Amino acid sequence: MIDFDPTWALTKAGNAHSTVADAYGELSWPSHDNLPTPAAGQPYGRVLLLECQPAQLPAAELVLIRWRPGQRCAIHDHGGGHGFVYVLQGEVHNEAWPDSESLTSGVPGQKTSWSAGSSIPIGSQCVHSMMARADGPTISLHLYIGASTAMTIYDPESMRRFLVSNNHGAWLPDDSEILEELSWTKK
Numbered sequence: 001m002i003d004f005d006p007t008w009a010l011t012k013a014g015n016a017h018s019t020v021a022d023a024y025g026e027l028s029w030p031s032h033d034n035l036p037t038p039a040a041g042q043p044y045g046r047v048l049l050l051e052c053q054p055a056q057l058p059a060a061e062l063v064l065i066r067w068r069p070g071q072r073c074a075i076h077d078h079g080g081g082h083g084f085v086y087v088l089q090g091e092v093h094n095e096a097w098p099d100s101e102s103l104t105s106g107v108p109g110q111k112t113s114w115s116a117g118s119s120i121p122i123g124s125q126c127v128h129s130m131m132a133r134a135d136g137p138t139i140s141l142h143l144y145i146g147a148s149t150a151m152t153i154y155d156p157e158s159m160r161r162f163l164v165s166n167n168h169g170a171w172l173p174d175d176s177e178i179l180e181e182l183s184w185t186k187k
């Protein structure tokens, strides 16, 4: 049983960005039985609740995520978008990767933990990775404003980074999902 109130969660999201809140009347919130389930090998399942195109509103998307306990997502950016992650249930550990030096060294700049009821600000230059706590379910709501149609996924182990569609989750893509492989060299 998921013990959060969708209306309350969306009000929180609306408070963070009133323009997006104007569109909430068209939102279709999944029932508890239809929350996204992580596919095999993926750190979370995601469902797109709202997507606003620039002709209507500032480009925005609202995504609900159900985490696989204890699973870390890939390091990624948000295509220049900004917003927040709102933890609805459970706990999320966040690692910030502030520059290319931290990425190549494998040492994050800042580690923080966020419990249910917390908002994690996402800046337009944010590069991060997140992990749900290992015990119990974690559900989070993600709002991104002004993102381009593509995002970057980083793989420090192979020193490769990939441009993928914003509809892709934060995990390493299959070859068919890669829009472009970007150069990445140690500085």
Ligand SMILES: [Fe+2]
Binding pocket: 076, 077, 078, 128, 170
């Ligand atoms: Fe993210």
